[in-house]
Amino acid sequence: MINLSQMLKELVRNIVGLAAVAVPISRRGPFRHVGGAARRAIRFDIWANPDSLLQMRKVRQQVAAARARHFLKGDIRMVGTNGKVARGTVDHNIAGARESADLDRPVVLVQVVSAIEKIRKNISNLDVLSVGPRSEIELFGIRAAGFSWNRIKAIDLFAYSPYVQTGDVHAIPFPDNSFDVVFLGWVLAYSKDQTGAIREVVRVLRPGGIAVVASDYSSEETHTRARVDSTHMQNSDQMLALFGEHAGYVYFRHDPQMPDIHMIMIAVEVRK
Ligand SMILES: C[S@@+](CC[C@H](N)C(=O)[O-])C[C@H]1O[C@@H](n2cnc3c(N)ncnc32)[C@H](O)[C@@H]1O
Structure with missing residues (x-):
């Protein structure tokens, strides 16, 4: 059975997580000409693999x-x-x-x-x-x-x-x-x-x-x-x-x- 309160908690956690990494990525240097889809993919990757920040x-x-x-x-x-x-x-x-x-x-x-x-x-x-x-x-x-x-x-x-x-x-x-x-x-x-x-x-x-x-x-x-x-x-x-x-x-x-x-x-x- 689906536990609604657990689902809501998970959803809120995900939104908070996404918001935290939804900082604008620079548009200068190598980041020029990088479109929205690539930017979203980068943000998602950081959110999904926070340890990658240790690089x-x-x-x-x-x-x-x-x-x-x-x-x-x-x-x-x-x-x-x-x-x-x-x-x-x-x-x-x-x-x-x-x-x-x-x-x-x-x-x-x-x-x-x-x-x-x-x-x-x-x-x-x-x-x-x-x-x-x-x-x-x-x-x-x-x-x-x-x-x-x-x-x-x-x-x-x-x-x-x-x-x-x-x-x-x-x-x-x-x-x-x-x-x-x-x-x-x-x-x-x-x-x-x-x-x-x-x-x-x-x-x-x-x-x-x-x-x-x-x-x-x-x-x-x-x-x-x-x-x-x-x-x-x-x-x-x-x-x-x-x-x-x-x-x-x-x-x-x-x-x-x-x-x-x-x-x-x-x-x-x-x-x-
Ligand atoms: C100078 S620090 C090096 C820290 C780190 N590896 C680095 O490269 O910056 C040396 C470390 O080795 C530990 N150490 C010294 N003798 C040791 C031993 N016999 N067994 C385990 N660790 C030791 C010290 O406590 C210290 O944490």
Whole structure:
């Protein structure tokens, strides 16, 4: 039987939803000569797939910052750390979560991996783990690339977000061969056992899965700000060497050119 009141509620919700996105789309630049039917289709698509808005950096930033302000007023969950985690890691990163919830740098990791054809073709069916996202913006970038919410998992030493569970990269709380992609963005600098951390990344990746790892160039002088005591990372060879015999095809590598270019990054297929 049709429930009239439910139908009315649904109708009102739909009208409110449509009204909310019925903002005029610019008529300038590439939007000139775009007729009403295309404009309606665009509006409908946004209404039907609101997550597609996360493809816009400004939206990711606003949403991540607003949600961080909301959740950081409440409980922050934490995992007990061990001798493998550099001193000061959690305090430093909680401060970072407050100050830079809108730091959108992890999106570059996602862009690299989603350019890989075997990922791109099947992206909504792949299991992905983000290790150390700190704020939700990394997860929004992953979602925006086309991964499905129910296949995105995230662990960090502390968590305020319902999308993130507590966990340590040195003992990842998932079974062997659970993921097709693991993101490890700017996390290794906090590990005193980088080989052990990557061993865990390899363990939870499926054969042929892809690890995307990034860090900034680090030396005695450049590493004092975070007050951490991990091994310094200086180039992609050093990063790849952590994978040992498990390093397969390298899809992407990026090296620093000091003093201005700091990033070290690899996207490597795992052989096991
Ligand atoms: C510098 S932030 C990077 C945040 C984000 N991935 C990015 O690229 O901007 C490092 C994050 O890694 C987390 N982290 C550090 N050591 C970790 C460990 N052993 N296991 C899990 N997360 C860790 C920190 O708590 C922090 O949230």
